[in-house]
Amino acid sequence: xxxxxxxxxxxxxxxxxxxxxxxxxxxxxxxxxxxxxxxxxxxxxxxxxxxxxxxxxxxxxxxxxxxxxxxxxxxxxxxxxxxxxxxxxxxxxxxxxxxxxxxxxxxxxxxxxxxxxxxxxxxxxxxxxxxxxxxxxxxxxxxxxxxxxxxxxxxxxxxxxxxxxxxxxxxxxxxxxxxxxxxxxxxxxxxxxxxxxxxxxxxxxxxxxxxxxxxxxxxxxxxxxxxxxxxxxxxxxxxxxxxxxxxxxxxxxxxxxxxxxxxxxxxxxxxxxxxxxxxxxxxxxxxxxxxxxxxxxxxxxxxxxxxxxxxxxxxxxxxxxxxxxxxxxxxxxxxxxxxxxxxxxxxxxxxxxxxxxxxxxxxxxxxxxxxxxxxxxxxxxxxxxxxxxxxxxxxxxxxxxxxxxxxxxxxxxxxxxxxxxxxxxxxxxxxxxxxxxxxxxxxxxxxxxxxxxxxxxxxxxxxxxxxxxxxxxxxxxxxxxxxxxxxxxxxxxxxxxxxxxxxxxxxxxxxxxxxxxxxxxxxxxxxxxxxxxxxxxxxxxxxxxxxxxxxxxxxxxxxxxxxxxxxxxxxxxxxxxxxxxxxxxxxxxxxxxxxxxxxxxxxxxxxxxxxxxxxxxxxxxxxxxxxxxxxxxxxxxxxxxxxxxxxxxxxxxxxxxxxxxxxxxxxxxxxxxxxxxxxxxxxxxxxxxxxxxxxxxxxxxxxxxxxxxxxxxxxxxxxxxxxxxxxxxxxxxxxxxxxxxxxxxxxxxxxxxxxxxxxxxxxxxxxxxxxxxxxxxxx
Numbered sequence: 001x002x003x004x005x006x007x008x009x010x011x012x013x014x015x016x017x018x019x020x021x022x023x024x025x026x027x028x029x030x031x032x033x034x035x036x037x038x039x040x041x042x043x044x045x046x047x048x049x050x051x052x053x054x055x056x057x058x059x060x061x062x063x064x065x066x067x068x069x070x071x072x073x074x075x076x077x078x079x080x081x082x083x084x085x086x087x088x089x090x091x092x093x094x095x096x097x098x099x100x101x102x103x104x105x106x107x108x109x110x111x112x113x114x115x116x117x118x119x120x121x122x123x124x125x126x127x128x129x130x131x132x133x134x135x136x137x138x139x140x141x142x143x144x145x146x147x148x149x150x151x152x153x154x155x156x157x158x159x160x161x162x163x164x165x166x167x168x169x170x171x172x173x174x175x176x177x178x179x180x181x182x183x184x185x186x187x188x189x190x191x192x193x194x195x196x197x198x199x200x201x202x203x204x205x206x207x208x209x210x211x212x213x214x215x216x217x218x219x220x221x222x223x224x225x226x227x228x229x230x231x232x233x234x235x236x237x238x239x240x241x242x243x244x245x246x247x248x249x250x251x252x253x254x255x256x257x258x259x260x261x262x263x264x265x266x267x268x269x270x271x272x273x274x275x276x277x278x279x280x281x282x283x284x285x286x287x288x289x290x291x292x293x294x295x296x297x298x299x300x301x302x303x304x305x306x307x308x309x310x311x312x313x314x315x316x317x318x319x320x321x322x323x324x325x326x327x328x329x330x331x332x333x334x335x336x337x338x339x340x341x342x343x344x345x346x347x348x349x350x351x352x353x354x355x356x357x358x359x360x361x362x363x364x365x366x367x368x369x370x371x372x373x374x375x376x377x378x379x380x381x382x383x384x385x386x387x388x389x390x391x392x393x394x395x396x397x398x399x400x401x402x403x404x405x406x407x408x409x410x411x412x413x414x415x416x417x418x419x420x421x422x423x424x425x426x427x428x429x430x431x432x433x434x435x436x437x438x439x440x441x442x443x444x445x446x447x448x449x450x451x452x453x454x455x456x457x458x459x460x461x462x463x464x465x466x467x468x469x470x471x472x473x474x475x476x477x478x479x480x481x482x483x484x485x486x487x488x489x490x491x492x493x494x495x496x497x498x499x500x501x502x503x504x505x506x507x508x509x510x511x512x513x514x515x516x517x518x519x520x521x522x523x524x525x526x527x528x529x530x531x532x533x534x535x536x537x538x539x540x541x542x543x544x545x546x547x548x549x550x551x552x553x554x555x556x557x558x559x560x561x562x563x564x565x566x567x568x569x570x571x572x573x574x575x576x577x578x579x580x581x582x583x584x585x586x587x588x589x590x591x592x593x594x595x596x597x598x599x600x601x602x603x604x605x606x607x608x609x610x611x612x613x614x615x616x617x618x619x620x621x622x623x624x625x626x627x628x629x630x631x632x633x634x635x636x637x638x639x640x641x642x643x644x645x646x647x648x649x650x651x652x653x654x655x656x657x658x659x660x661x662x663x664x665x666x667x668x669x670x671x672x673x674x675x676x677x678x679x680x681x682x683x684x685x686x687x688x689x690x691x692x693x694x695x696x697x698x699x700x701x702x703x704x705x706x707x708x709x710x711x712x713x714x715x716x717x718x719x720x721x722x723x724x725x726x727x728x729x730x731x732x733x734x735x736x737x738x739x740x741x742x743x744x745x746x747x748x749x750x751x752x753x754x755x756x757x758x759x760x761x762x763x764x765x766x767x768x769x770x771x772x773x774x775x776x777x778x779x
Contacts, residue, residue, distance in 0.1 A: 004038065007609045013042035014427070017689060019376070048256040050473060051158050052246065058154050059243040062147050062236070070139035091116055141210040141233055148232045155239055160184045164242065166251050167261065172201035173245065176238050190231040198229055202241060211237060249619060257611075262619050266605040275600065282607045286548050291596040295589055298639050299570040305646045306569060310579040312650060320652055332580075334560050334649065343667045344741045350767055351712065351742040356399075356701065357749050358756045360391045363704040366711065367440035372432035373424040388412070388751035389420040397425070398697035399745060400678040410749035427689070430696035431523070437703045438500050438524040444707075446714040449733040450496035452657045458554075459495035459528035460661040461518050461537060463511045464669045466490060467682045474688050476508040488683070490695050492672075493518040494665045497706055497737050499672075499699050500524045504691050510618070512539040516606070517613040519551060530554050532661040541620050543644065544637035548603050554644065556658050563645055568638045581649070583642075588635050595632030602633070667738045668702065674740050675701050709737040715764045 004012070016024075016039035024032045091113045100109070144151075160181055166174045176199040183190060203211060211234055212227040245251035252261040271278070279287045286294075312318045323332045354362075364370050370387045389412055396406035396417065403421060407414035441447060452458040465481040466488055475486040486507070491514050493501040501522040505514060515537050519528070530552045538555045546553040557563045569576065569583035576582045592599075602620070606613055620630055648654055673681060676698045685691055713732055720729040 002034070004034075005609065006611050009038045009042055012038035014689070015039075023376075045255055045257045048162065048253050049258050051162055052253055052256065052259045055155060055158050055162065055239075056243050056246065058151065058158075059239050062144070062151055062155075063240065066140045066143040066147065067136075069143045070136045073139045074136045138210060141207075144236045145230075145232050147236075151236060151239070156184060156235075159239065159242075162253060163255070164251055165254055165261075166245075168250070171251075172199060173238070173241050173251070175199040176202050177242065180235065180238060190235060193231075195229045198231070198234060200229070203234075203237065207237065258615060258618075262616075265611040265616050265619070266601055267608060267610055272601055272604075275597075275604065278604055278608075279600070282604065284548070284603065284607060286550070287600050287603060291593055295570075295592065298643075302569055302639065302642055303571070305643055306567075306576065306579065306581070306583070309646045309650045310576075310581055313580045318650060321649070332561050334655075342736060343670055344739045345735050347735055347767070348709070348739040348742050352756075352758065352763065353742050353744055354708075354756060354758060355744045355747070355749070356395055357391055357751055358758070359708050359743060360394065360701070360704050361387075362758055363437060363707050364391070366707070367436050369433040369436040369700070369704075372436060373429045376423050376426065385424060386416075386420065389416055390424055392749065392751050393417055393421045393425050394697045394700055395749065397421075397694040398675060398699075398701040400676050400681070400684065400694065400698075402678075402684065405678075406749065409747075411752050425693060425697075427692055427696060430693065430700060434499075434696065434700050434703055435524045437700070437707050438498050438526055441498050441703075441707050441710060442524075442526050444710050444714040446710055446717050446733065446737075447496060449717075450737075452660050453530070453653075456530055457495050457526060457528040458530040458532065458657060458661045459493055459500075459519070460532040460665040461491055461493045461511070461515060462534060462662065462665045462669070463489035463491045463505070463536070464672065465507060466676075467680075468691075469679065469682045469684045470686045472686065472688055472691065474504070474506040474691075476506045478507040481507065488691060490672075491518060492665065492668060492699070493522060494661075494668050495526050495528045497664055497668070497710075498524075498526055499668055499703055499706075500526050502695060502699050504688070504695055505614075509614075510539070511536045512542060513614045513618040515542050515553075516545050516549070516617060519546070520549065520606070520613060530657075530661075532556060532658045534662060539617070540634045541617060541637050543640040544633055545603070545606070545617065547640045549607075552644075553640075554648075554654070554658050554661075556655075556662055557645070557648060560645075560649060566638070566641065567645060568642050581646070587639055588631075591628065591632045592635050595629045598629040599633055599636065602629070664736075664738075667736060671702050671705065671738050671740055672698055675705075675745060677745065705740055705743055706737045709739055712760055712763055712767075713737060715760050716767055719764055719768060 012035050015035050019027075019035070024035070027035075100112075164174065164177050168174075179197075179199050180190075183193065211230055213230050215226050215228045242251060246253075246259060249262055252264075253259045254261070254264065267278075309318075313321055320334050321332055322335065364387065370385070370390050373385055373390050375385065392406055392410055392412050393403070395401075396403050401409075403417045404414055406412070407417055448455075465478065467482050467485050468475040468487050471486060472488075475488055477484075477486055481487060489505050489507050489509070489511070491503050491505060491511055492499050501518050501524070503514060503518060503521075505511070511533070515531070515533060519531060528551070531546065532554045534556050535558070543553050565584060567581060567583045568585060568587050570587055570589065573583045573585060602616065605611070606616060620633065648658075683691055683694065685694055713735060717729055717732045720726075720732060
C-alpha cells in the first residue's frame with residue numbers, strides 16, 4: 001500500500017539493526033512502524049531464501065550420496081560377476097563333457113555343478129551373464145529407501161513450510177506438492193493412502209520403472225502380479241523435481257528475494273504502459289532508437305569488421321597471430337603476455353615513514369571524509385563526533401585487529417570505541433567517506449595521467465577471497481581457496497588505481513552477475529566508460545546490458561582461438577567460407593525484433609532498481625531457464641561480443657589496455673591484503689553486515705594510502721614541470737600510487753597525542769634533490 005521500492009525496503013530494514021528499542025520509541029510512531037514493517041518483511045523474505053537454499057542443499061546432498069553409492073555397488077557387482085565367470089565356463093563345460101554318462105540323472109549333474117559354484121551364487125551369476133549392461137539408476141532409486149529417515153527429518157518439515165508456486169497454474173508437480181503438504185500437516189503417513197490417491201502425472205516416463213514395485217497377490221486362488229507405487233521413492237522424486245524447477249525458474253516462492261519469479265523482479269505492467277516517458281525520464285537514449293535502426297548499424301559494423309580483420313590476417317599485417325598446421329588441423333593463437341603492474345616503486349623508499357593514524361588525519365585534512373560520519377540519531381543526538389575515535393574505529397576494523405585489541409594498544413578506551421562504532425560507523429557513512437576520498441583523488445593533477453587510453457577512464461573488477469572464522473549465511477566452501485574451511489569473495493571496482501566501489505558476495509556466487517551492479521551503483525565522481533574483467537566476469541548478457549547503459553565491456557581472453565569460435569554474422573556463414581575467422585551461424589534478427597519490448601522492460605527494471613541487478617542478471621544467466629526473451633537477449637549479446645572479439649584479435653593496444661586495467665585491480669588486492677593483516681587475514685565477524693562494514697573500513701584505509709601517495713606525486717609533478725625537468729615529469733606520471741612500504745600499519749596507536757604531520761613541501765624538495773637520477777635508472 002505504501003509503494004515502497006524493494007531497495008528502500010532493504011534500506012529501512014537495515015536501520016532497525018542500528019536503532020535500539022529505546023531509540024525507536026523516541027521516533028514518530030509512523031516512522032518507527034515503517035522501519036519495523038520493512039524489517040519484518042525483509043527478514044521474512046530472507047528466511048524464505050534460507051529455507052529454499054537449505055531444501056536445495058539437502059536434495060543435492062542426498063542425490064549425490066545415492067549416485068556415489070550406486071557407482072560403488074555397480075563396481076562391486078561387476079567385480080563379483082567377473083570373479084565367477086571362470087566357474088560359469090566350467091559349468092557350461094559339463095554339457096559337452098564326454099566322460100559324463102548320457103544316462104546320468106540331472107540331479108547328479110547339479111551336484112557336480114554346485115561343487116564348482118555354491119548354489120546360492122547361481123541366481124546372481126545367471127543374472128550377471130544375461131544382462132547386457134548394469135542399470136546404475138536402479139541402484140540410485142533403491143538407495144533412496146535407505147535414505148528415507150534422513151530426508152524425512154531434514155527435508156520434509158522445510159518442504160511443508162515453503163509456499164511453492166508455478167508459472168503454470170495446472171502444473172501437475174504443484175498438485176503433487178499440495179497433496180504431500182496436506183498429508184504432512186495432518187500428520188498422516190503416506191502408506192495410509194491408496195496408490196490411486198497420489199497425483200502421478202508429474203512422474204517422468206523414463207523413471208516410472210524405478211518408482212513402482214512388483215507385488216504379487218492371491219485372487220481367487222490365482223497369483224496376480226501388479227505394480228504398486230513406492231511412496232518413499234515418490235516423495236523424494238517430488239523433492240528432486242522441485243529442486244530442478246526452482247533452479248530453472250519454473251517454480252518460484254513469491255515472498256522471496258532470490259527465488260521469486262522472474263516477472264516479479266521486473267517493473268509491473270501498469271507502470272510499463274507508460275514506457276516511453278519512463279525511458280526518457282531515465283535518460284536511456286539507446287532504448288529510444290527503433291530496433292530496426294540499431295540492427296542495421298550493427299549489420300554493417302559486423303560485416304566491415306569481419307572483412308577488415310580477415311584481410312589483415314591474410315595480408316600478414318596482424319603480426320601477433322601465430323598460425324600452425326594446415327587444412328582441418330590448422331591452429332592459431334595470440335601469445336598471452338602478462339604485464340606486471342609494479343607496486344611499492346623504489347621512489348617510496350625516499351618518503352618519510354608515516355603511521356596509519358597520522359596518514360588518515362592528513363587525508364582528512366585534505367578532503368574532510370570524517371564529516372560523512374553523522375550520528376545515527378542525527379538531530380536527536382546530544383553527543384558530538386570525535387574524529388580521532390572515528391579514525392581509531394576505522395583502523396581497528398580495517399586492519400582486522402578489532403576494537404578490543406585497538407583499546408589495548410591505543411590511548412582510547414574500549415567503551416569509547418564501542419560507542420563511536422555503534423553511533424557513527426555505518427555502511428552508508430563509510431561509503432560516503434570513501435566517495436569523498438575518491439572524488440578528491442579525481443581532482444589531483446596526476447589523476448588524468450593514470451588514464452590508460454587518453455581521456456577515457458578504464459576500470460576493472462575482480463573478486464578477492466577471504467576465509468571466515470565464523471559461519472555466516474554467505475560463507476561457502478571453496479577447496480581451491482579455503483581448503484576445508486569457508487569464506488567469502490570481496491568484489492572491488494578499481495578505476496585509475498582507485499577502489500571506487502566494493503561489494504561482498506558468497507564464494508559460491510558468480511562474479512559476472514555483479515559486474516553491472518558494481519558499475520551502476522558507483523556513486524563517486526570517477527565514472528568509467530570501459531570495463532574489464534577476467535573470464536570469471538563474463539556471461540551471456542553482460543556485453544548487451546553494459547552496452548545499452550553506455551559502457552564498453554572489455555574482458556580478457558586467454559584462450560582467444562576458442563573464443564573466436566563464437567563469432568556470428570548477419571549473413572550466411574557460407575559467404576565467409578574462405579575467411580580465416582568464420583562465423584558459426586547467422587544472428588536471429590527476427591527473434592530480437594519480436595522480443596525487443598521485453599528486453600526494454602528488463603533494462604528499465606535495472607535502471608529503476610526494482611530489485612538488485614545481480615538477481616535479475618543471475619536469473620537471465622541461468623542456462624536452465626529457456627524462454628524467448630532470454631534467447632533474444634543472448635542473440636543481442638552475441639552481436640556486441642562478436643565486434644569485441646574481432647577487435648580484440650586485431651588490436652594489440654586493446655589487449656594491452658585490458659591487461660593493464662586488470663593488473664591495477666591485482667595491485668589493489670595486494671595493498672588490501674597488506675592492510676587487512678591481523679588474524680591471518682580471516683574475517684572474525686559474525687554477520688554479513690559486519691563483513692561489509694569491516695571491508696569498507698579496509699577500502700577506506702587503502703583509498704587513503706593511495707590518495708596520500710598520489711597527493712605527493714602530484715606536488716612532485718607540478719614542481720618538475722615548473723622547472724622543466726620534463727623527463728622526470730614523464731617518469732612520475734607512470735609511478736603507481738599503490739605503495740605501502742613507507743606506511744607503518746602496526747605498533748601502538750596514539751590518536752589524542754599530536755602526531756607526525758607531513759610537510760609535503762619539504763618532502764617534495766627532498767625528493768627533487770635525491771631521487772632525480774634514481775628515477776631515471778629505475779625506469
